[in-house]
Amino acid sequence: MQLLKYLKLGDYLIIAVVVILSFLPFKLLKSGQTTSSDATIIAVIRVNNKTVKKINLDHDTIWRFNRNGEENTVQVKNHQIRVIEANCKDQLCVKQGWKDEVGQTIVCLPHKFLIELRNGANAKISSHKKFDHTLVNP
Numbered sequence: 156m157q158l159l160k161y162l163k164l165g166d167y168l169i170i171a172v173v174v175i176l177s178f179l180p181f182k183l184l185k186s187g188q189t190t191s192s193d194a195t196i197i198a199v200i201r202v203n204n205k206t207v208k209k210i211n212l213d214h215d216t217i218w219r220f221n222r223n224g225e226e227n228t229v230q231v232k233n234h235q236i237r238v239i240e241a242n243c244k245d246q247l248c249v250k251q252g253w254k255d256e257v258g259q260t261i262v263c264l265p266h267k268f269l270i271e272l273r274n275g276a277n278a279k280i281s282s283h284k285k286f287d288h289t290l291v292n293p
Contacts, residue, residue: 195275196257198236200229203267211275212236212255225266236270238263 200208202222210218212234220227227248228240235255238248241263248263254272261270 196234196255197273197275198229198231199271199273201269201271210236212272220268222266225268227263227266227268229270236272237261238270241266241268 196212198210198212199206200210200220202220207220208218210216210229210231212231215232217231217239218229220229224242226240226242227238230237230239235253237253238251238261241248243263243265245265248261248266248268251261254261254270257272257274259272262268
């Protein structure tokens with residue numbers, strides 16, 4: 156209460172401007188992103204750093220990947236994607252659940268299997284983002 160009698164109109168104005176400016180970075184970052192309703196989302200599936208499949212999340216489907224006994228089954232439903240089965244020990248890729256936003260990933264480290272969700276317009280850009288599998292035991 157004592158503090159209020161020391162504040163003047165200019166002080167309130169400065170406080171209001173600072174509060175408004177504090178939300179400006181959030182607004183600028185949010186306006187640069189496209190939401191799933193604005194554009195098509197593409198799931199780019201990479202194995203050992205090589206693109207093996209691109210799946211449009213607009214169409215419900217089930218896709219199975221099998222290489223040298225390493226199996227991953229991917230399900231697309233209601234504009235979401237998940238790994239429903241994998242024969243790896245840890246099952247972390249299955250436990251990651253549904254993904255539906257650009258930038259999200261699902262990773263199966265034992266199989267060097269990566270699903271990355273991208274905006275349909277940016278799905279071809281892959282030169283600067285690579286799956287670094289150096290931490291995976293060969």
